[in-house]
Amino acid sequence: MKMRLSNLAKKVLDPTILPMFIFELFPKGDITIFNYHEITAQPSDFSKQFNLAVHPDTFRKQLSWIRKYFKIVSPKQLIDEVHSSPLALITFDDGFASTFKEGGRILKEMDIPGTVFVNMGPIKGELFWSGIITYLCTFVQDFQDAMLAKYKVDINILYLFIQENDVEDYFDKNYTDELSKQIRDYYGEFATEKDLEVSSESNIFLGNHLFNHYNAANISAEKLAIEYSSNESLLSNYSNYVNFFSYPFGQPQTCYTEATDKLIFGLGATKIFTAFPLPNKSASQKKLHRISMFDSVNNEGAFRFSCIAPLVNSIIRRGKL
DSSP: OHHHHHHHHHHHHOTTSOGGGGGGSSOTTOEEEEEEOEEOSSOOHHHHHTTOEEOHHHHHHHHHHHHHHSEEOOHHHHHHOOOOSOEEEEEEEEOBHHIIIIIHHHHHHHTOOEEEEEOHHHHTTOOOHHHHHHHHHHHOHHHHHHHHHHHOOOGGGGGGGOOHHHHHHHHHHHOOHHHHHHHHHHHOOBOOHHHHHTGGGGTEEEEEOOSSOOOGGGSOHHHHHHHHHHHHHHHTTSTTEEEEEEOSSOOBTTTBOHHHHHHHHHTTOSEEEOSSOOOOSOTTOSEEOOEEOOTTOOSHHHHHHHHHHHHHHHHHHTTOO
16 A cells, blocks of 8 residues: 555656646545635744745645646535536635735636635734734743643644633733734734725635634634624625635644534534545535645645645545555
8 A cells, every 4th residue: 555655646746747647536526625824925923833824926836736637616606506527615714914915916816716714803903812822832931831731732732722711811910012912923914804895806705714713622612603603793794705614723623523513504604614634525515624735835746746635644544554
């Protein structure tokens, strides 16, 4: 098996191979969903730390490869049309300013639709929850030490376990305007409501990512329902809103469960998106998985290899390697 996978990888990476080869891996009607965060040449420290930024030039190249191998569809087409070729959907999480400015400009120029899953809290001026917890877990030693002692998990995923009361207790004693500024500077600029108002002009659709970037599996069902509904009530004012939902952080068990799926679907989401690379057998699936795209995917061979990652991951999860 390892030898066969090695040969497969070489075949995919070889730019001289007939481009149609990729379609052997993606049966008709399947969909590959690509996920981005920031499109910028000047990423924030937060984006650098978690490898979330793609340079605009790289983004443009990646879109050209996606269009070469797939039929790129909008979320409306995903719902309303029957397809007979491998599909692709372009998505973004969070709602950073660069997504709408740089990303939107390129989407408009290339006439490609994209979907941004938005946290309206930071757009309304709240501190970005993901930025708060990763900043405190990374740069504030006493907070990090206390949380490691409390949760006894690997430091690399500690931020996923932080509760609201952990931050509230720390802020009660240590909050200052300077700390707030440091956190905002760390995670960078979010879009404005004006950016959302004109986003449809850039082929952008808007989806739900909770009001703020909480871990859905780490909050109460009541809190999750409030976060979802509060976000939806604001986003539904925009004509380009679709009732799709993307899990913050998006990893199985630690960030979503069958119980959270049931709750979110019950609140009206027509499709749920994860950030975990598993194959999507059909575009009609209610729950869909995504491939995260990185700035390092800067040649066509690397792009092809990224596209088969869900297939390889699926084999690994079934215990065949």
